[in-house]
Amino acid sequence: MIGGFALRFGSAGNSARVTVIVLAGVQILVFLGGMSRNRRASGIVPLLGAIALVVLLSQASARQWFKRPL
Secondary structure, three states: OHHHHHHOOOOOOHHHHHHHHHHHHHHHHHHHHHHHHHOOOOOHHHHHHHHHHHHHHOOHHHHHHHOOOO
């Protein structure tokens, strides 16, 4: 789902950025919830990817890029 929004980054506005941040946050919470039940890390790469998305899309430069005139 996040990949679909990534394809629209060039023409989408700030709402796409916020949506991806929310979806990545949900992915982090689901991973941590599953990890607390099973006590094992199953696929740390998606977790790291979601964290990277939240950090990078929350920066001021990303905010300015998404608020540019289309």
